[in-house]
Amino acid sequence: MVDHLAWPFFEERHRALADALAAWLPDLPPAASDLDETCRRHARALGERGWLRSAVPEEAQTISARSLCLIREMLAKKDALADFVFAMQGLGTATISLFGSDAQRARWLPPVRAGRNLAAFALSEPEAGSDVGALSTRAREAAGGWRLDGRKTWISNGGIAGHYITFARTGDETRGAKGISAFIVPADAPGLHVAERIEVMAPHPLATLVFDDCRVGEDALIGTPGDGFRLAMATLDLFRPSVGAAALGLARHAYAETLEHVRERQMFGAAMAELPLVQEKLAQMATALDASALLVYRAAWARDTAPRRVTREAAMAKLFATEAAQRVIDDAVQLWGGLGVRRGSAVEALYREIRALRIYEGASEVQKLVIARQELQR
Numbered sequence: 001m002v003d004h005l006a007w008p009f010f011e012e013r014h015r016a017l018a019d020a021l022a023a024w025l026p027d028l029p030p031a032a033s034d035l036d037e038t039c040r041r042h043a044r045a046l047g048e049r050g051w052l053r054s055a056v057p058e059e060a061q062t063i064s065a066r067s068l069c070l071i072r073e074m075l076a077k078k079d080a081l082a083d084f085v086f087a088m089q090g091l092g093t094a095t096i097s098l099f100g101s102d103a104q105r106a107r108w109l110p111p112v113r114a115g116r117n118l119a120a121f122a123l124s125e126p127e128a129g130s131d132v133g134a135l136s137t138r139a140r141e142a143a144g145g146w147r148l149d150g151r152k153t154w155i156s157n158g159g160i161a162g163h164y165i166t167f168a169r170t171g172d173e174t175r176g177a178k179g180i181s182a183f184i185v186p187a188d189a190p191g192l193h194v195a196e197r198i199e200v201m202a203p204h205p206l207a208t209l210v211f212d213d214c215r216v217g218e219d220a221l222i223g224t225p226g227d228g229f230r231l232a233m234a235t236l237d238l239f240r241p242s243v244g245a246a247a248l249g250l251a252r253h254a255y256a257e258t259l260e261h262v263r264e265r266q267m268f269g270a271a272m273a274e275l276p277l278v279q280e281k282l283a284q285m286a287t288a289l290d291a292s293a294l295l296v297y298r299a300a301w302a303r304d305t306a307p308r309r310v311t312r313e314a315a316m317a318k319l320f321a322t323e324a325a326q327r328v329i330d331d332a333v334q335l336w337g338g339l340g341v342r343r344g345s346a347v348e349a350l351y352r353e354i355r356a357l358r359i360y361e362g363a364s365e366v367q368k369l370v371i372a373r374q375e376l377q378r
């Protein structure tokens with residue numbers, strides 16, 4: 001059992017979930033030679049075994065933040081790409097799960113929950129990343145539905161998703177949070193093109209999408225026109241602690257590899273673990289892991305148990321856990337010496353994997369602004 005499962009944030013069902021997942025993890029399919037195929041394989045395996053139900057629930061509005069975080073932490077510790085696939089099935093459907101109509105849930109969620117379709121969340125644009133209010137993709141009402149024009153970039157699962165939750169302006173405003181709406185855009189909608197696939201330092205399917213008079217039906221709108229910014233932020237409130245949980249899993253993997261290494265590696269006539277400076281690093285790493293877990297599961301518990309937004313707690317969890325994981329993994333690389341930077345070593349891969357988590361779903365600087373704003377409002 002994971003040590004922190006004894007903490008009061010958890011109930012028996014979470015411990016049972018973690019035990020069952022730990023028993024299943026060895027069955028995770030091996031990577032295929034092709035990144036897209038590996039993602040599809042992971043989705044099918046996670047869907048067939050029912051794990052995706054925690055990210056794509058059957059009942060409306062019943063996503064458990066604690067289950068989401070536990071599964072992400074455990075998957076990330078085992079296989080970063082499997083965690084990515086799990087997370088995107090949730091992020092690419094949560095706006096529907098939380099705010100969609102019964103008909104939208106019935107149509108779009110089952111294939112994603114089963115792992116047959118991949119899902120995507122398209123908010124960022126070339127000129128609107130951290131500054132979401134600068135987004136300029138437009139949706140105009142037209143006979144029988146909506147027409148979208150604009151460009152989205154850095155879209156995870158871009159090019160392989162079955163649908164894109166897409167945020168576009170429907171109001172007269174040219175910038176700001178007002179007048180943004182959320183749409184479900186099928187991958188085969190006329191006028192939607194994948195402009196380019198983007199390669200990043202750790203394998204991850206990403207693309208830039210172009211909406212060129214892209215036509216969707218009336219039933220593509222989620223919620224009411226103009227409410228899209230609120231829907232996007234509420235979705236991110238749920239997923240930000242889970243990014244912290246993924247960072248925690250990656251850092252735990254690096255820490256476990258490193259503990260083993262320093263016990264075995266001989267240096268100056270003894271095991272490396274006997275050296276005081278090595279012990280100081282281990283102490284810092286272990287403390288950072290526990291502090292991250294406390295903030296991540298505090299945020300998840302607060303979201304599950306309190307009927308309110310947990311913007312402040314979610315931002316703290318993401319900020320602290322991703323920054324701490326970067327330091328833990330950097331220390332791990334240092335303790336592994338030359339082997340730590342050798343291509344293909346576990347800590348070398350983790351060093352590349354962790355970096356983007358401090359940028360996406362709101363860079364660390366954005367989380368600091370969110371926390372400070374919440375503090376000043378209190």
Ligand SMILES: Cc1cc2nc3c(=O)[nH]c(=O)nc-3n(C[C@H](O)[C@H](O)[C@H](O)COP(=O)(O)OP(=O)(O)OC[C@H]3O[C@@H](n4cnc5c(N)ncnc54)[C@H](O)[C@@H]3O)c2cc1C
Pocket residue numbers: 120121122123124126128129130131153154155156157200204206356359360361362363364365366369
């Ligand atoms: C691997 C990966 C996956 C992604 N997946 C998705 C996805 O699925 N869907 C989606 O919509 N987007 C996705 N993104 C986009 C991501 O959310 C953006 O990259 C992020 O919001 C930052 O936007 P930007 O890249 O435009 O950087 P910019 O907005 O240009 O920011 C650059 C840097 O400026 C700093 N900064 C930001 N605000 C401030 C401030 N107020 N004060 C000082 N400094 C500041 C930060 O360090 C930031 O990293 C993904 C990105 C990556 C790298």
